[in-house]
Amino acid sequence: MLEAVDLRCERGARTLFRGLGFRLRGGELLRVTGANGTGKTSLLRIVCGLLAPAQGEVRWHGGDIRVLREEFWGRLVYIGHANAIKDDLTAAENLAVSCTLGGSSADDAQVRAALRQLGLAGCEDLPVRALSQGQRRRVALARLVPSGAVPLWVLDEPFTALDAAAVDVVQQLISGHVAGGGAVFYTTHLEASIAAAVSLCIDLDRGAG
Amino acid sequence: MLAVLRCVIRRDLLLAARRRSDVLTVLLFFVIVVSLFPLGAGPEPALLRTIAPGVIWVAALLASMLALNRLFAQDHADGTLEQMLLSATPLGLIVAAKVLAHWLVSGLPLVLMAPVLALQFDLPLPYFGVLVLSLALGTPVLSLIGAIGAALTLGVRGGGALLALLVLPLYVPVLIIGAGAVEAMASGLGAQAYLLLLAAFLVVAAAFAPWVAAVALRISVE
Incomplete structure (x- = not known):
């Protein structure tokens, strides 16, 4: 469904990550971890098409998202740091x-x-x-x-500021979406326990995942 | 798609209604600036009649620029702009809807207030129609051009001053033609040619400015 190839991200003069690639299918859950400033939010913004990668591309069903544009955005829910x-x-x-x-x-x-x-x-x-x-x-x-x-959910730190009960509800929503064949791409600092058949992880601390 | 545009317009109007001070600031600024001129230039009726269209137009231009900062800044700060960028509806259309809502709360009140202010300048009654019409055609152009500037200066420190530097030169043709319409009528030439030119500006700006602003927004948010 979603595929990233050889992504490189630069902010200012710093390279946050390079050679990053992954493949996310329907029914899969992908968690991005890493310390502050390792580029988690930048990666999410690249995946959404808000930020252009310095190199590489993100593909949706084989098509470059920067070409698909609205067609891809209609299949995406992005909830960022800001609550909008x-x-x-x-x-x-x-x-x-x-x-x-x-x-x-x-x-x-x-x-x-x-x-x-x-x-x-x-x-x-x-x-x-x-x-x-x-x-x-x-x-x-x-x-x-x-x-x-909507098949793809991209969530940036969804559990920030939530209490235990709300974290529970959101985790259920996420696992329900994955069980229904959707894909979820998210970051969190919390040790989350989300039930999913396939659970992938990218750790930006250790370079490419 | 229409539902999205209706929703954006409705939301912006609702926000303006809940935060009335923003709208009133612009209108009061316009009223005060225009009223300063008769006080400063003295009570000579012939002089006031001559400067009236220019003064009202310059004040309308400054007032509409004052409101431009708000066009995208708040949506940018709270993340709504990112959601608009990721909407399945083309961003240019969303920008057009936002500009329309923005004009309704910051441009239209100026148009409606202008005849009242023109009384201070002893402008003859028959000219009121042309003045209002020229502003009604011209102020949307100002909002549309201003949207490009507002999108380009989004998130820039000291963006307000930069916005003025970017946008004011582009306002010049609108100002010349707009103020010229009333003067042309006063000199007996008829205002029709000027009004048609303003209408042409409006059509071109409405067709292109939202898309240019949309591209600028994508660059600014990145």
Whole structure:
């Protein structure tokens, strides 16, 4: 499904990694580990097509993602470090907007159900300004609930700021997606225990994986 | 695809409605700058009538530039821009929707306020229509060109000043033609040619500026 060939990433004058390649099929889970500053986020941004690699390419079903562009982005959910939510909008409004932008249109009932699943019952109509850091992260991650049909999920530190209960819910979402034939590409510092048939790992501390 | 564009416009209008101070700042800036001129230039009616179109146009231009920073900066800061970049809807169309919403909250109020301010300059009533029409055609062009500048200076330290340096020279033709429309009518030439030129600017800018801004955004976010 997703394949990276001979990726090299440079930030400033530093080479973060070189010769990195991997292959991710449907139903597989790929975790990227490494210390701070080893290029985890850069790798995720390259895989999404937000960042151009200094060398190499990322392929989606054999086609270069920088050529496929919108065709590839329609098959992708990316949740980055930033939550991509607005302080002045309510949790429900934020989620509806991010779902629509991502191309998986969710009606009001679905949006509310997704927020409830992430433990945000009662906060749906509060402005996000009034929510805590962890609750904001939950609003951002609630987008995964109606995105089950999108084959590739790319998640940058999904568990940051979440409490144990929310980590559990998100882990279940991820393993459910993988079990349903989707692929998940993610980074985390947490020792996560996600059930998946095939679980791969790239360790940027040791160079190529 | 239309659903995405509607959603972007609705969201930006909603945000503007929840953060009214941003919109009012631009409008008040416009009102104050225009009002300073009669106070500074003295109460000579003939002089005021002559400078009215130019003053109103320059003030509208500065006010719309003041609002440009906000076009992408907040979406960039909170990560929404990355989501727009990764949308299955072409980025150029999303940018166009954002510019439209931006013009509705920062450009349209200027257009509607202009006749009221023109009263201070003793501008004869028949000229009001041309003034409003020229601004209605011209301010969207300013927003569209400004979007390119805002996209290029995204995330740059001191981007505000750089944005002004980049964008103001590009505003010059719009300013000349826009202010010229009212002056042409005053001198008996008729404003039609000027208004048609402004409309042509608008068509060209609407067709190309969003795509140029989209390319600039991809470079800035990288």
